[in-house]
Amino acid sequence: MTPLAKVPSHAFAVAPMLERTDRHFRYFFRQISAKALLYTEMVFDLAILHGDTERLLGHRDEEHPLALQIASSDPGRAAKAVRKALAYTFDEVNLNVGCPSEKSQRSGIGAVLMRTPGRVAEIARAVYDECGVRLSVKHRLGLDADEGYAPLARFVETVAAGGVVTTFIVHARKALLSLDTRKNREVPPLRHDLVHRLKRDFPELTIVTNGGIQDLKAVTRHLEAVDGVMVGRAATEDPWCFAAVDAQIFGLPRRPTRQGVVEAMAAYLDDALGEGVPAAAILRHLVPLFRGVPGARHWRRALTESVTSPEGLLEALKAIPPEVRLEPPKPHTAPT
Ligand SMILES: Cc1cc2nc3c(=O)[nH]c(=O)nc-3n(C[C@H](O)[C@H](O)[C@H](O)COP(=O)(O)O)c2cc1C
Structure with a gap:
């Protein structure tokens, strides 16, 4: 039996965002959508192991379906951190392979892990062996000089070959490690077409696309090509714009006001x-x-x-x- 609360739908998710998707935001967005998959902010493995877990992981039942995003570069530490975190009940645990911040680079977590897909697979394996949970992975198209589809496909193929990860959430731009985090969400061009191709080439995997998606019309369009859409800034800057998501994407008879x-x-x-x-x-x-x-x-x-x-x-x-x-x-x- 899976130790996760339940297997969530990825059709519509709100992205993990530091200093945005805290428990209060999640409770608020849950009033708008009963079914959107919500993510915590990124939480470091060491913070889970040694920090104030109630502050970092505490949430209300109403926030489900809820995914925890962790940052880790170490299989053993990740496994221990996830085991501890699961006491709080999550529906998914996600590994951050997209953060380009200097701090992340120094710690070997986030986007730099795109260079070592074997290590990502090892982390996923360690978590699975320890807790029976299949991590999902949130990543970029590639890093720095990487161009086009090949680096993306290679990363996904290698991680999936580890036999544990089956869900890939792709922020559809590469990361440029010389740029700050903010510019890294704006400067590298969006290539959703590469994520759509990923789904065609790996139909057995759950593929979610993310980046610059502004409204439900765009969500619906992407859902013709991939399994899910993750929305970040638009959900915090204009949350009501997604108020029809339960009716339109999840087929629920729900009309919030x-x-x-x-x-x-x-x-x-x-x-x-x-x-x-x-x-x-x-x-x-x-x-x-x-x-x-x-x-x-x-x-x-x-x-x-x-x-x-x-x-x-x-x-x-x-x-x-x-x-x-x-x-x-x-x-x-x-x-x-
Ligand atoms: C303020 C802020 C904080 C973010 N923090 C995280 C994070 O903790 N983990 C993560 O994977 N991505 C983080 N991101 C990136 C988003 O999850 C998302 O991939 C990115 O904003 C692109 O989606 P969007 O164009 O819909 O906003 C953050 C983005 C913003 C704007």
């Missing part, structure tokens, strides 16, 4: 304040919920400057016209 989302978050805020969480840590995620609609400026100001309580949050909602806050997901997000 922004009023419903805010009411659920007011109850969550109430609990969290009781646990000593500062209101701002939660409210910051709700700021873009009303992007581009009447009352948005008032909402943003209230949340960043004055709201400190659930009552204040519900009061701020009144700045948004009822026809907007009670409106189900917009038809423009429907497939064309």
Whole structure:
């Protein structure tokens, strides 16, 4: 029996993002979609082994389906860290093979692991032997001088040949190790076509594409070629844009409203304040919920400057016209 909570669908996922996809964001996005696969921020193996695990891994049941992303370069350490982390219950454990930061490079984790797919396979094997969990891998198209499809296919083929990893999430641009992390999400060109080809060549693997995907129309288009789509910045910058995901991608009869989302978050805020969480840590995620609609400026100001309580949050909602806050997901997000 798998020690994971359940096998999640990869059709639509929200990317792991440091300082963005913390537990509060995940609870918030869960009000928008019941089924999107959510990822934690990247957590170092050593932090799991020696750090404050409740702070790093703690979450609510409602956040599932939930994947933990780990950073590791060492099979033994990864195995021990995953064993410890599983006490918190996750639906997937993912290995970061995409982070190009200097710190990651120095520690031999993240994108530099693309040079050693054999090591990625060893890490996956160690975790599997220790815990019975098949890691998924989130990686790039290649590194530095790598060009075209061959380096990507070689990486995936070698990792998959280790016999453990069957799910590959590809940030569809290569990593340039001389650039900072931010430029590495913008400068190397996106090549989703290479990820689509990967699925054609490895039909037995679960292939997910990621990078620059802005709305559900684009998600639907990619799903014709791959098993799943992972959305990063767009989900934090304009979360309501994905409000039709349950109906459109997962076929659920669910029509959330922004009023419903805010009411659920007011109850969550109430609990969290009781646990000593500062209101701002939660409210910051709700700021873009009303992007581009009447009352948005008032909402943003209230949340960043004055709201400190659930009552204040519900009061701020009144700045948004009822026809907007009670409106189900917009038809423009429907497939064309
Ligand atoms: C603020 C921020 C933090 C990120 N942190 C992580 C991380 O912890 N792990 C990871 O694999 N990718 C991380 N990423 C990369 C995203 O997961 C994603 O691959 C990238 O942003 C491209 O997708 P997008 O264009 O939809 O945003 C981060 C991206 C951003 C913007």
